[in-house]
Each structure stands twice: as structure tokens, then as C-alpha cells.
Amino acid sequence: MANVMFKIFRRNYFRDVFYKLIGRNKKLKIGFYGHPNSGKTTLANRMTTDWIGQPLGLVSEVPHETRRVYRQEHVTLKQDGLELDFDIIDTPGIATKIDYKDFLEFGLSEEEAKERAKEATKGIIEAIKWLDDVNGVLLVVDATQDPLTQANITIMGNLEARKIPFLIVANKIDLPQASTERIKAFSPSTGWSPSPLCRERMWKTCTRSW
């Protein structure tokens, strides 16, 4: 996963694109958005561990493990004479429905499950507020699932309205049920089509906006 990110950065892809969009003097703040359990924290941890030697947040198979926004400032990537300094913002999963009963099957007590549901709801609101502060987003989708969901469409609609550039990242492609084709097909089906630049330099899947 991180190797692929390296390839993108080595080609100065993000740097060129973001600098063009936000200007050289502004700080790069990249938000990780997507469904609960799509792998946002895992990816953010890989990036921060590789580049600054420390993970950012907790990973769990129980949905909504991340219930507040975590920010790692000054993630500096040095590669081939290039230095890129940015902030990584890992957000709680965006879900359109949170039911505490769904957590019971993971062995949580009713009290714990209710508390988790309450915190997760607050976390979603916090994540949406953070859209005011990010200048680029990785929309992390689980490639074993159908990406055409209300939550993903809502996130993309928000990004589009705010003119925030984003990449769709097809995660969990190591699993046999994963389908990157379905993720690629997702862009046109929602009215977004990959730009020629994205097609050329695609990392797994890439959608419009630059």
C-alpha cells in the first residue's frame, strides 16, 4: 500500500497537483474519509509509520474504532531530493445509519455498544466539519464492497460542492472478493469520470477533480 503511495510521490504527483490547486505557501492537509472499516486508519498508519516512525490511530475489525478526528502534523516525506511536508487527518467512518445493536455481535456489552454509537455519531459530525480545513482527500473504499452507497455519494457530493480534490482509493484488494473494476465503474455511474491525468497516473482507482 505505502509503496504505491511512494510511487505517486516520487512522480511528484500530489505535490504538483496540490501546489497547483492551493498555492505553494499553504499547508497541505490531507483528510482520509470513507465508510467505517474501509481501512482509513490502516493506510494512515502505514504512511505515518513509514515516514515519521509512529502510527496515528487504532485499527480494529469492530466498526467505528476511530470515533474522533486524529491529526498528525508535519509528516515529511523525503525522497530523491524532494521534501514534502503535510498533515494527515484520519477521520471516523462516515455512515448513514448507526445502530448500537450492530456492535453487540462483536462482543461489546449493551452499555459499551450504546456509548460507541453515541461517540461514532459525534465523530461523523466532527469529520464533516473538518472538510472546511482539508485541501485534499483520500476517499478510502473497501474493494470487497459495493461502493455505490449513500455515504460515499454524500461524501463525494460534499467534496464536489467544496471543490476539494480527491482520489478514490480501492483498499483491501488483497482479498479474493475484491473488485477494482467495480470501484472504477463507480466513478462514471455517479457522474464523475476519470480525467486523462488520472488515467495515466492511476493508483488503483482515481477519480475526477484534477
Ligand SMILES: Nc1nc2c(ncn2[C@@H]2O[C@H](COP(=O)(O)OP(=O)(O)O)[C@@H](O)[C@H]2O)c(=O)[nH]1
Ligand atoms: N485484508 C485487508 N484488510 C485490511 C486492509 N486495510 C485494513 N484492513 C483491515 O480492516 C479492518 C478495519 O481497518 P481500519 O483501518 O480500522 O478501518 P477504518 O475504520 O476505515 O479506519 C481492520 O481489521 C484492518 O486490519 C487491507 O488492505 N487488506
Ligand SMILES: [Mg+2]
Ligand atoms: Mg479508523
